[in-house]
């Protein structure tokens with residue numbers, strides 16, 4: 001995998017079980033607690049896991065951006081899932 005911005009191959013991945021809930025805030029100041037939002041680029045497959053990749057050279061978060069406001073708003077409608 002190459003960085004989307006600088007083509008570096010130094011891409012790190014962060015993933016972790018969010019056992020106590022995830023707190024996510026939108027640029028408009030709206031907040032969501034509970035499951036990791038699926039529609040804003042910080043989750044890969046399971047709402048209980050925070051997961052993202054970033055470049056160790058330039059800091060670029062990897063993924064599909066921009067995230068439309070519609071997807072951002074969808075994050076607030078997602079229900080928390082229990083394990």
Ligand SMILES: [Zn+2]
Pocket residue numbers: 003004005006007008055056057058059060
């Ligand atoms: Zn980079």
